[in-house]
Amino acid sequence: MHKTLAAGLLIALMAGTALAQSTPDFSADRVKADITWLADDARQGRDAGTPGYDAAAEYVAKRFAALGLTPANGSDWYQQVPFVKVTTDKTARRGLTIGGKSFAHGGDVMANMYGTGAQSLETELVFVGRGVVDEARGIDDYKGLDVTGKTVVLFYGVPKGIPSDVAAAINNRKQQIAEEHGAVGVITLLDSAMAKQFPWEVIKEQGDEPYMSWATDTGAPYRNAPGIKASGLARGPAAQALFAGAPQDYKAVLAAVDKGVSVGGFALKPRIGFAATSAAARFTSPNVVAMIPGSDPALKDEAVLLMAHLDHVGMGDHAKGDDKIFNGAMDNAAGVATMMEAARAFMQAGEKPKRTILFAAVTAEEDGLLGSQYLAKHPLPGAKVTSVVNLDMPVLLYDFTDVVAFGAEHSTMGPIVAKATGDMGIKLSPDPMPEENLFTRSDHYRFVTEGVPSVFLVTGFANGGEKVFKDFLANHYHKPSDEVSLPFNWVAGAKFARVNYNIARALADAPAAPVWYEDSEFGKLYAADAPKAKRPDAAK
Numbered sequence: 001m002h003k004t005l006a007a008g009l010l011i012a013l014m015a016g017t018a019l020a021q022s023t024p025d026f027s028a029d030r031v032k033a034d035i036t037w038l039a040d041d042a043r044q045g046r047d048a049g050t051p052g053y054d055a056a057a058e059y060v061a062k063r064f065a066a067l068g069l070t071p072a073n074g075s076d077w078y079q080q081v082p083f084v085k086v087t088t089d090k091t092a093r094r095g096l097t098i099g100g101k102s103f104a105h106g107g108d109v110m111a112n113m114y115g116t117g118a119q120s121l122e123t124e125l126v127f128v129g130r131g132v133v134d135e136a137r138g139i140d141d142y143k144g145l146d147v148t149g150k151t152v153v154l155f156y157g158v159p160k161g162i163p164s165d166v167a168a169a170i171n172n173r174k175q176q177i178a179e180e181h182g183a184v185g186v187i188t189l190l191d192s193a194m195a196k197q198f199p200w201e202v203i204k205e206q207g208d209e210p211y212m213s214w215a216t217d218t219g220a221p222y223r224n225a226p227g228i229k230a231s232g233l234a235r236g237p238a239a240q241a242l243f244a245g246a247p248q249d250y251k252a253v254l255a256a257v258d259k260g261v262s263v264g265g266f267a268l269k270p271r272i273g274f275a276a277t278s279a280a281a282r283f284t285s286p287n288v289v290a291m292i293p294g295s296d297p298a299l300k301d302e303a304v305l306l307m308a309h310l311d312h313v314g315m316g317d318h319a320k321g322d323d324k325i326f327n328g329a330m331d332n333a334a335g336v337a338t339m340m341e342a343a344r345a346f347m348q349a350g351e352k353p354k355r356t357i358l359f360a361a362v363t364a365e366e367d368g369l370l371g372s373q374y375l376a377k378h379p380l381p382g383a384k385v386t387s388v389v390n391l392d393m394p395v396l397l398y399d400f401t402d403v404v405a406f407g408a409e410h411s412t413m414g415p416i417v418a419k420a421t422g423d424m425g426i427k428l429s430p431d432p433m434p435e436e437n438l439f440t441r442s443d444h445y446r447f448v449t450e451g452v453p454s455v456f457l458v459t460g461f462a463n464g465g466e467k468v469f470k471d472f473l474a475n476h477y478h479k480p481s482d483e484v485s486l487p488f489n490w491v492a493g494a495k496f497a498r499v500n501y502n503i504a505r506a507l508a509d510a511p512a513a514p515v516w517y518e519d520s521e522f523g524k525l526y527a528a529d530a531p532k533a534k535r536p537d538a539a540k
Contacts, residue, residue: 047314099270
């Protein structure tokens with residue numbers, strides 16, 4: 001493989017002078033060719049840690065080399081990510097004991113413990129409402145409660161009136177908030193609306209999947225809240241048992257939460273016990289990383305990262321019909337292909353970018369944004385990432401005329417994105433599906449939580465896009481039918497590559513790197529000490 005990469009690099013370097021003199025072009029045919037190869041049945045769904053993913057990673061590395069890019073991890077095109085996959089022993093006891101009564105996993109409870117081998121934990125219980133701490137809104141559900149060494153019981157979700165992206169961030173942090181207050185366990189309850197949205201049978205199926213993360217230096221799986229040793233879900237009789245003898249019983253608390261009434265916390269009388277037995281398996285899977293060194297001595301130590309996840313969900317016997325391969329053409333062969341087309345444009349441009357440009361085709365997004373998290377917490381040598389442009393699942397089935405720029409409104413990237421899109425006649429639209437919480441569900445978010453301003457473009461609903469987009473989500477997303485036989489608009493693929501290139505190019509050549517707006521809740525939460533900018537009146 002290394003000989004092949006070296007040969008490709010040599011050819012690209014020999015052709016470099018000619019490329020440097022030409023104007024960037026964006027080819028629908030090249031986008032089609034790359035998506036077709038990556039989403040072929042031979043890749044078997046590109047699940048992280050499988051031969052199909054490794055073949056895709058080698059393909060992207062060769063394409064980077066042929067374009068004349070430079071390896072970004074020293075002399076290596078790969079950043080190997082060590083993974084730990086923890087699987088629960090289904091033959092061993094797993095469940096919760098509440099007030100001396102046993103509840104089996106998969107019945108009225110789901111039980112998780114985060115170590116390996118036979119594990120158990122017993123603690124006191126404290127109800128903490130929704131478990132939200134939000135200083136900006138004067139919310140502190142832990143106020144006056146002692147939860148040190150105990151398990152907290154909380155309802156999923158946040159109070160009404162909090163923007164959807166901020167609400168999603170708070171939900172993602174609930175275990176960390178509990179840990180910060182000294183808790184060691186978390187039990188989550190669902191209000192009636194959430195229970196309807198997430199049927200118990202679906203929760204049971206997902207709850208039996210292995211837990212996966214990347215390995216820390218100690219070999220343990222990385223977790224955002226390592227102090228939380230156990231977690232679970234409870235419903236019906238199990239939820240009622242938690243509130244036995246409490247000032248308010250479960251039905252009264254649930255009725256109040258359903259009405260949006262804030263319910264103060266209180267100690268619960270029963271004790272809770274967790275039990276599970278697990279084993280760990282280990283493997284590696286690479287992020288594929290490349291770079292273009294910056295040309296400005298004063299700016300080259302700052303980097304703009306273009307990123308797209310290379311993995312998909314592999315193969316599954318549970319798929320209906322004969323086709324068991326989840327090809328992931330739109331999700332996310334399309335993102336990788338358009339990123340590579342943007343990389344080609346950078347190499348064709350007559351003037352090199354002032355800042356360093358990094359390209360990363362990351363692994364294990366489908367397992368929880370893991371490859372991007374590893375990259376964010378293990379920076380590549382050289383330039384520091386100061387902004388991120390993420391390409392994930394552009395729906396390339398129509399001629400999009402608008403995009404949703406997730407994250408742009410939170411930082412000075414906003415005006416840059418607006419100009420880059422506007423120059424192409426592409427309108428910026430508000431999020432048409434706030435309930436999907438897309439801002440927190442893709443790889444750029446791992447850099448947001450490290451304090452890096454980021455943007456993630458999604459093709460919009462104009463020009464017939466709403467019907468096409470919703471049809472894709474309903475009938476093809478995470479299904480074997482997400483393949484190249486869909487009616488792709490390949491010209492839209494070239495267009496998507498161009499708009500992301502224009503954004504990244506503007507970021508690379510801007511006088512200053514982006515900073516968070518001072519009123520951005522993400523800037524306050526994840527970059528509290530970093531410089532901030534006042535939001536222009538036009539951006540309010």
